[in-house]
Amino acid sequence: QVQLVESGGGLVQAGGSLRLSCAVSGSIFSINAMGWYRQAPGKQRELVAAITSGATNYADSVKGRFTISGDNAKNTVSLQMNSLKPEDTAVYYCNGQISGGLGFRDYWGRGTQVTVSS
Numbered sequence: 001q002v003q004l005v006e007s008g009g010g011l012v013q014a015g016g017s018l019r020l021s022c023a024v025s026g027s028i029f030s031i032n033a034m035g036w037y038r039q040a041p042g043k044q045r046e047l048v049a050a051i052t053s054g055a056t057n058y059a060d061s062v063k064g065r066f067t068i069s070g071d072n073a074k075n076t077v078s079l080q081m082n083s084l085k086p087e088d089t090a091v092y093y094c095n096g097q098i099s100g101g102l103g104f105r106d107y108w109g110r111g112t113q114v115t116v117s118s
Contacts, residue, residue: 002026002107004094009112016116017082022094022109024075032097032104034070034077038090038114045093049079052097062088084116 008020020036035050049068050057056068067080077094094109 002028002096002098002100004096004107004109006092006094006109006112009092009114011115011117012084014084014086014116014118016084017080018084018114020079020081020092020112020114022077024096024098027100028075028098029101030099030104031072031075032099034097035095036068036077036079037093037095039093040090048092051077081114086116086118088114089116090114
């Protein structure tokens with residue numbers, strides 16, 4: 001069983017910073033990609049940032065402000081969020097394309113709330 005657990009959310013003023021972390025545990029054979037998604041009230045879940053084999057991808061709305069990084073040895077992925085805006089308020093979910101030995105599938109964390117006040 002593979003589990004993803006997020007941490008680091010909270011309340012911050014506009015212009016501030018937060019760092020989210022996601023720890024992957026369980027029967028892990030291989031990790032293809034990791035990413036962060038977010039879902040604001042009344043909106044669809046959207047990709048924020050992803051990392052695979054060292055290559056990164058960002059939503060246009062966070063480019064230059066957010067940085068995703070991974071630690072393969074520790075099976076963790078982090079999202080450094082700077083210059084936060086009220087529109088960044090959402091529940092942030094960690095996602096992983098992970099194989100437990102029988103092929104890759106998507107795994108999700110439970111989410112962590114990020115609230116940016118104006």
